[in-house]
Amino acid sequence: MTLDPTEIASSWLQSYAAFLTSGNVKGAVSCLQNTGFLRDFLVFTWNNRTLHGHKEITTYLTNNLACASIADFKLETRPGLLPEIDGLNTRMVSSVANTVSAGFTFGCKVGTGRGYFFLVPTDAGEWKAISVMMELADISGHEEWIQEEGAHDGHTLSWTDVNRERRETIEKDPYVLIIGAGHSGLNVAARFKHLNIPSLVVESNLRIGDNWRKRHVYPTLHLHVPKYYCELLYHPYPASWPLYIPRDKIADWLEHYAQAEDLVVWTNSRPLPGPTYDRTSGRWTVIIDRGGKHVTLNPAHIVVAAGALGAPNIPVMENPEQFAGSIVHCADYEGGKRFTGKRVVVVGAGNTSADLCQDLSFHGAESVTMVQRSATVVVPIVLVENQIERCFRGVNTDTADFLLMAKPIPLMQQMAEENETSLVEQLKEYYQSLHEAGFKPVTNKGLMTIFYSAYGVYDVGCVDLIRSGKVKIKQGVEIARLEKNSVIFTDGSNLETDAIVLATSFGSIRDSMRGIFGDSVIDQTSQVWGLDHEGELRGVFRPSGHPGVSIVLRSLDGFADPQPLQAMVRSRRILHLKVAD
Known part of the structure; x- marks a missing residue:
């Protein structure tokens, strides 16, 4: 029938x-x-x-x-x-x-x-x-608008004057203060602008996009998911751009985006420690250091989109002062050329580690050893692209985001589990070769694990280097202590080493914000990232626990892209700020 x-x-x-x-x-x-x-x-x-x-x-x-x-x-x-x-x-x-x-x-x-x-x-x-x-x-009263006429007051006012007055009004009294001008901060600011919610973004870097130019500095950095999955609101990436967009193009696009959307952004600006919140008025008193000048603001809400502010995670290693070589965190890694001919240990087994190992091998490091503490989800990039294409190809971004959000995460996990057996069978030789090379892949979880957990690898070439032995694996251990020219692992083994690169992610955004808001505020907020008992993300894109603070992004380990979180940023879930009150 x-x-x-x-x-x-x-x-x-x-x-x-x-x-x-x-x-x-x-x-x-x-x-x-x-x-x-x-x-x-x-x-x-x-x-x-x-x-x-x-x-x-x-x-x-x-x-x-x-x-x-x-x-x-x-x-x-x-x-x-x-x-x-x-x-x-x-x-x-x-x-x-x-x-x-x-x-x-x-x-x-x-x-x-x-x-x-x-x-x-x-x-x-x-x-x-x-x-x-x-x-x-x-x-009601804050319906989203897409475009305005552009002719003001019967063609008697210039756009330049109108835009300047709008900016000055927002700068004097923003309803929302957004900390961070990365993907999420700018997306939220654009959404609020189109809801007629006065919003000011403060960015600590000198230029918008410096979080890409400076934070992840290895030259081969690019998106690990197709560009149409990471578009910003109202501005699709150019059709002629690469499918996986390079670092510097992303940085420049963020700067262009803020200008094209007429967003009010203060660069070289940051909130000073000690903002206070008046629960009676529902307003903050916060002092912004704007290039050395202190400006007091009284927003109703503060949106924390400053995932890059987390301090680098540095693992504890005994006797680091005895090591004659260099130790560098991925935040300060400037490419593999300086490591040519050297024996390098890379600590970590996420996407960043895979990228760095590939870069080091390409630039002629004498040896590259990846230290994998536990197990890692590894998925060939072509499977990721095919899965994303199912959701986003041939559908406008708003509709694709909506359809993605329509499926509860537990339901998607159930579906992934139903297909795991066939997926693992399909990748049997792929995973077996990793096992034989000493790498421990996770083979009992689907793509959802990468999307909603803080580890995983989208394989863009490092797996071939592991299987060929060009990137060696030290599995199930950590560095216990250092000697002059070697590292000693927790299993007692040692490895002669000239340099250590730490692909060990960054601290929690809640911890990095304690220095600004203090314990009394941060302790009211919930844990960030991971799924709660209902299968919803904890702490982001929902009430934080404090009536005047919202968190919309966390810095994730192992991902060199804006994440599937962009679908959530582009969606309307940030409306929980109660702008209708």
């Missing part, structure tokens, strides 16, 4: 909408499978939540449905969100058969919302949702 996805989706949405608008929680929950998911972004609560199973969803809706004032459901009519068959399989590799999926819109208490559902048939032939996502799209 031929399925009509529009008829199935329309019938299901009509029932689901009727139950929700009438306050019938039991009826609404009956529209989902017993093990179905409800993913809520700021609709029923001012948070991001994923509820699993009838019991959790019933409790959640019972407590929150009435105050949400849900109404006016309609099926989406925009391309990419129309009812379709097997949409779950189209966007992801899945064994779920005969799914029907569709987008929808609705109204709620504070604005308008949009959602997406995936339906599967029961044994009785009923269509029930395996997952429903509902997201706050716009806040």
Whole structure:
């Protein structure tokens, strides 16, 4: 029998909408499978939540449905969100058969919302949702605008004067202060601008983009995921640009982006320690060091997007002063030329380590040894590209982000687990050769592990060097102590060494912010990164625990790109700042 996805989706949405608008929680929950998911972004609560199973969803809706004032459901009519068959399989590799999926819109208490559902048939032939996502799209009074006319006051005012006045107004009294002008900080600032939320960005570097020019300085640095996965809001990368964009092009693009979006950014600026928050007025008092001049501001919210501020992680090694060679952290690595002819130990086994080992080998290091403490997820870059292409090719970025966010992370993990056996079998020889070379790969976790954990390698060439022996592996150990010309490992073995490169990541953004906000503020915030018990990211893109602080990015180990987090930055989840209050 031929399925009509529009008829199935329309019938299901009509029932689901009727139950929700009438306050019938039991009826609404009956529209989902017993093990179905409800993913809520700021609709029923001012948070991001994923509820699993009838019991959790019933409790959640019972407590929150009435105050949400849900109404006016309609099926989406925009391309990419129309009812379709097997949409779950189209966007992801899945064994779920005969799914029907569709987008929808609705109204709620504070604005308008949009959602997406995936339906599967029961044994009785009923269509029930395996997952429903509902997201706050716009806040009343702060609806997103895309472009303005450009002619001001009947062509009597110049754009230059209008733009200057806007900047001066924001600089005097920003509603939001954003710390950090990297990908996330600029994206958030652009989103707020288009929501008419006055926002000021402060960046400690002298130029926007210096976090790429200076922080990760090895010359071969480039994105490890395709460019269309890392676009910034409103400005796609040029079609002629490389698929994997080099470091310096990214740096220049960030600078261009801030100018093109008319964002208000103070460079060579940083908040001084000791800002105070008045819970009565809901305002901060914070002093900004702007190139040596102190400026006092009173924003309502501070968004921390300064992932690069974390201090380098330096492992403890006995007797470092006895070592005659050089020890350099990846933050200060300037390329492999200075290590030509030298015996180099690289500590760490994430993406950065793989890049550095490849660079050192190319530039003629006498030997390169990677120290791998535990096991590492390794995935050939072509598989990553194919997976991302499923989500982003042929679909505009906003729609692709929305569809990605529509799937609860636990559901995506389940799907990944279903395909792990076949994936591992497909890569059997690949992983076996790594084992034989002494490297320990993780083979029981899917792509989701790399996306939502702090370790992993997108293989762009280092695996071949490991398998050929050009990059040697020291596995399951750490450096215990140093001698004049060698390192001694925790298993008692030693290795003659001329230089040590530490690809050991950076400290937590919470720890780096303690020096600014103090323990009393930071201790109110939640842990950053990793998944909570519901499968939502901890501490980022959601209330932090302090009413005046939001965290939108963490510096991640082993990744040389803006991350899949860009989809979250581009989405509307940062709206939890309660700008409608």
